[in-house]
Amino acid sequence: MEQVAIVDRLRAEFPDEILSSYTNQGQTAVIVRPGRIVDILRWLRDTDDLRMNHLRALCGVDNVRRKEPGLSRFEVVYNLYSIPLRHEIRVRAEVGDKDPAIDSVVALWTGADWLERETYDLFGIRFDNHPNLRRVLLPDDWVGHPLCKDYPLKGKEEWAGMTELLEKIKELDQHGFDPEGHAHGQTAPDQEDDL
């Protein structure tokens, strides 16, 4: 089915949810409200002439520096594809500015589990009803969500786990674990200034 036609069907089915739609480089996207995202995606997946059964990608976006007007700070992007019917569509859900949250789609696609965890990990977008919403790529005690635009490219201090590890190495060195005199755990003090 033509992508624009899919959007029209979506508009007819969920008139209140669709905010806008556009086409870029032959790919059509719809911007939707987050409230009924599970319904929308389930409808896209289960409707007979759509059958979007493949969740290609699920990711978050931080819109804070984007020039387009009218976007909320965070959004979650779902790229769907129909393997039997060979058409695709992109659904962008605007999830708000502060304390962003959206319903989890793990019930629809088991594979969304880690994708949502990743989005939570890197953006701090909460997925309600997710079975196990923990960080996946970063350590559990990491502070901040790195893919937000206000997260610095290089942080001020080391991750707590790393400092602990360095301390441990120093401690071990005192027990004679460093017979050849390699000074472990002593970072060059001027390193930061060089960059």
Added chain:
Amino acid sequence: MTRPISKSLDIPVPDGDSERYSLRMGPQHPATHGVLRVDLELDGETIIECTPQVGYLHRGFEKLAENKTYAQALILTDRLDYIAAMANNIGYCVAVERLLDISVPLRAQYLRTMVGEMSRISSHLLWLATHALDIGAMTVFLYCFREREILLDLFEELCGARLTFSYPRIGGVRQDVTSAFVDELQRFLDIFPAKIEEYETLIDTNRIWLKRTVGVGKVTGEQALSLGLTGACLRGSGVDYDIRKHQPYGAYALVDFEVPLGSDGDIYARYRCRMEEMHQSVRIIQQCIDQLPPGPIVGPDAPDLVMPNKPRARIEASTNIYGTGLIKLIRDRNLYMSGDVYVATEVPKGELGFYFISDGNNRPYRMHIRSPSFIHISALATIAKGELIADLIANIGSLDVVLGESDR
């Protein structure tokens, strides 16, 4: 004397009627293909709960890419799936070209298809080698490396690198092929099908191999789709999904090949799929060599960092193209069109997708990498549950994961 490390291991203690205990497999373990960690909850050798943990190789590529120009971010993709770096480069270039509307000459398309399939063969060879080694067939490992070496030598001759190529560039490829390269490649294509048969005689007719793989790690088509499996893992379950056919890129629309499908969805079906894929790759490369059209290898509107054959259209280059042009490119803010695009390519591991948002800037506003390995690892929990430790190892091998791609 104080004891520095004093954490005792909890050796299994009977707990009611079951004797469950946990085993942390990895990140340093011979069969976890890098730094995958799998936390296992075991009853004897049966896996009750399996929790894969990734992130040991997380290098923040998505964040990094946002701070690099499109051409600079290309080298990051080499480090994703370092076994098939060429395929990642192609995936990245195809996506950026779609995003920025850059045209690629036909010769470059063919060359990309050619090296992409070479990369698929070399990746599948490495997969077969390690998969067989995991199951205990050691000889196949070295036989595969013998042929993979030829391919790596070919890559070296093509672009000077054996692992991180960055050979496909945005708008074309880095260098043209020489006739010596083509001859050498032709020689490889002539001997390779016989070599595949050699591997098959070693393992395919082996009863132990069949016992270890048939019916193990079963995934139905429905399940595979729900889990988000792609590539040979999905096709092994009988779902006909190959992006080279569904949404052709490069010269795939112009060459003739088949997509091998399995039906059982077990380790053996996935194994068969990949073996057949190697045959198909040989076919594709052969056609690419035969049909290779003459012409330029870089498009006229390709951005920085390829050797331009003509002045670039989008940058008003001054006399010193490499100096001023580049600076202008970095400083100039509204070079490109804004918008977003998701483009997927079929890499050896599955569907590698790039979701780009362009803000008109020379750097991507957002680059999301849909990495097949990441999703395959997440599927491991479902697939390995209820099976034995030995099957877990076979499953990890069969899903063909690369941690560099998973962790990004």
Added chain:
Amino acid sequence: MDILLTLVWIVVLFVVVMLHVAYATYFERKIIGHMQVRLGPMRVGWHGLLQPIADGIKSFFKEDIIPEHADKPTFLAAPIICLVAMMTTLAVLPFAKGWVLADIDIGLLFIFAMSSLASYGVVLAGWSSNSKYSFLGGMRSMAQVISYEISMGLSLVGVMLLAGSLNLTAIVEAQGDRFLGMYLLPQCIGFFVFFISMLAETNRVPFDLPEAETELVSGYCTEYSGMRYAIFFMAEYIGMMVMASIATICFLGGWNGPFPVPFFPPLWFVLKIYLFMFLFIWIRATLPRYRYDQLMGLGWKVLIPLALANIVLTACLKAILD
């Protein structure tokens, strides 16, 4: 005087066997190397001939690491148990007529007893290391030895029936020096069962589950290093040689050959052992590894019934022919 002579013989046997073990590793690495399109050791000495010596010296001088929470006495004793049990079996092996340290009447039974004892070493090593991989390796080894010991013992009952003795020299002599006299032909089922059990008993591919490196890192010897690891290694190779000897004695007619060799009567025996060693290595280069439950299934559902059938068949035939 007799005791002194025996001691000299023991020392000679020990040295010869140790050299054999060292060069068995070389042999294995070279053969597997060539089967796998590579060269094997090439650096130390001509074509790597001194490599085993270098390895021996290296492992001797390596740091002996004992995990902090290991059960120390058991951890230290385990490799010794393995080695001692395996070495003891050498005493009853007749290398040629009269070339045997202890010609006891229950030779075969003694060998079984000792090889079961050796598996205690493996189990204890797995237990005492206080590592889960070692523990799993030890468990696997225990289960494997229990099930394959049975089939191995049963497979040799046919031989005992035919020879009418447990004495190894008597078994060889019962086969005579004719080719057709070898028990290989009348006991082909027994030999089949024995051969497979032999692979399992020595933890060789495709039954190397206790030390399956891709599953259990290194199984029971994960925590061992240096000399203690080397001792396990030696025990494994001596085990291979002992099993190959039993196969030679019970099925291939021992030291008998097409013609007697002057000066060095055990030549045929040694050659037959080498043949088996080569088979061990060849199989290692060819086959993948069994899974734990499949291994058990093979042992209990195929080999033991086959061995039992073989006993009944042999007994019936013997009763009829006599």
